Structure formats: C-alpha cells, structure tokens
Amino acid sequence: MPQRTLSADEAAQQLKISKATLYSYVSRGLIRSEEGQGKTRARRYVAADVEALLRRKEQRRHPDRTAESALHFGDPVLESAITLIEEGQLFYRGWNAIELARTHSFEAVASLLWGVEEADNTLFNHVALEAAATRHMQDMQTQMAPWQSLAPVERFQLALPLAAAADLAAFNQSPEAVAQTGARILHMLVMVTTNAIVTTPIAHHL
Structure with missing residues (x-):
C-alpha cells in the first residue's frame, strides 16, 4: 500500500x-x-x-505530559538499558525493584545502576572514601560555614562545583572510573548534609 x-x-x-x-x-x-x-x-x-x-x-x-504518560506505564520516553516497565512492574538492570529494595543495600543498588558488578566493599570502600572526603571537607570548610541554613539540595548545588574543581579523576570516563566518581559524589553529599565524615554505610545516615 x-x-x-x-x-x-x-x-x-x-x-x-x-x-x-x-x-x-x-x-x-x-x-x-x-x-x-x-x-x-x-x-x-x-x-x-x-x-x-x-x-x-x-x-x-510539554515534557511533563510525556513523563506523566510514561509513569502511567505508557510508552517509554526513552529506551533504556537500565530500566524496564513491564506488566505494571519496575525493573532495574533486570532486577525487580521491590526485590532489590528487600535484598540489596543502598550501595549495591547504586553499583548495579552504574553497571559495576563489584561488591559494596570495593566500590564503596569507606577507608578510601573517608580519606577523599576528609580532603574535600578541609578544602570546603570555610565555604560551608554559611550553608547551614540552606536546604540540602541548595548545599549540593554549591558543593558539587567545588568538589569537581578538586577531583581530576572525575574526568576519566571509563565505566569503572565513572562508578568510582559516583561513589565519591554520594559520599560527599551525605557529608555535606550531615556535616560529618561518613564511616558507615550511606543508608545509616539517610
């Protein structure tokens, strides 16, 4: 035809x-x-x-309408290797989202989303992250003082550019390096929110 x-x-x-x-x-x-x-x-x-x-x-x-229709299990906004909506259920990297929440730690889910199959204690090595966070904390200490009255998201918006300037490893775009940068960012954002060095799993501080 x-x-x-x-x-x-x-x-x-x-x-x-x-x-x-x-x-x-x-x-x-x-x-x-x-x-x-x-x-x-x-x-x-x-x-x-x-x-x-x-x-x-x-x-x-009208991007809001497109996103809303996707959330109601319509056509996806974009095809993704990370997420799947099927028969009213959400899947991340092939895992049912509810099952992930029951069986995986915060760090393990983050690793999965970043496509890293390493165990929590390698990507989120708290000793290495603590050392990096301590350096960032010292560098940002004076800048952070006026932030205490700000909402967490506002603090993040101020902290990320400062951290980026001091974190040259973030420019490495290999999958493993991107995941490591993500771990450092999460660690730092928790630190900025709590005003303390994170020495235990992130979920304990949320």
Whole structure:
C-alpha cells in the first residue's frame, strides 16, 4: 500500500514552518520526500514523518505530559538499558525493584545502576572514601560555614562545583572510573548534609 504523502504547502502548514525550514528538515533526514506524479513532478513529503515530527515538537513543548504518560506505564520516553516497565512492574538492570529494595543495600543498588558488578566493599570502600572526603571537607570548610541554613539540595548545588574543581579523576570516563566518581559524589553529599565524615554505610545516615 502506497504511503500517504503531502505537498510542500500541506507539510509546511501542518508543522507551522516555512518551506525553507521544511527543506532543511528533509536535508537533515527528519522528513523523507519522493518525486510526485503529474506534469510538475513536484516533490511529496511522507505524512508519517511530518506527524512524527509534530509529536516530538509537542513532547518538547510539554515534557511533563510525556513523563506523566510514561509513569502511567505508557510508552517509554526513552529506551533504556537500565530500566524496564513491564506488566505494571519496575525493573532495574533486570532486577525487580521491590526485590532489590528487600535484598540489596543502598550501595549495591547504586553499583548495579552504574553497571559495576563489584561488591559494596570495593566500590564503596569507606577507608578510601573517608580519606577523599576528609580532603574535600578541609578544602570546603570555610565555604560551608554559611550553608547551614540552606536546604540540602541548595548545599549540593554549591558543593558539587567545588568538589569537581578538586577531583581530576572525575574526568576519566571509563565505566569503572565513572562508578568510582559516583561513589565519591554520594559520599560527599551525605557529608555535606550531615556535616560529618561518613564511616558507615550511606543508608545509616539517610
């Protein structure tokens, strides 16, 4: 069955754009076109592509609606190797979310989400993290003094740029290094919230 097509005027009108913009969409591969029939051989534009582009524009204008529909177990906003919604259940890296909460520690779940199969006590080595946190605490001590009246999220927004400037290892983008950076960040955020060096599992401080 032939696919439905639109004239340039019809496609531009539906998208509320100029023909010049329509042609740029075609050149970027967003909309397919084909040679039309008849004397003029004017190009026709695939209606399904125009409609898909309209939907994407609508999603960008109203991202809250897209997220809400996904939370109600509709179509996913993005395909993900981390999460799966199936038959009303949530899965992370193939694990049922409820089962994860029952059987895994906070650190183990974080490791799983980061794609690291190491045990808690290797990625979240509290001796190594404590040493790094102590250095950060000393570096940020004077800056942190006025933060006490701020909400935790506001403290995080101030602490992260300071920590990033002193943590050159964070620029290593290998999977293992990214997970280690994540562990340092979590450790530091708990420290900023509690004003104390974290020496026990993170969940004990939450």
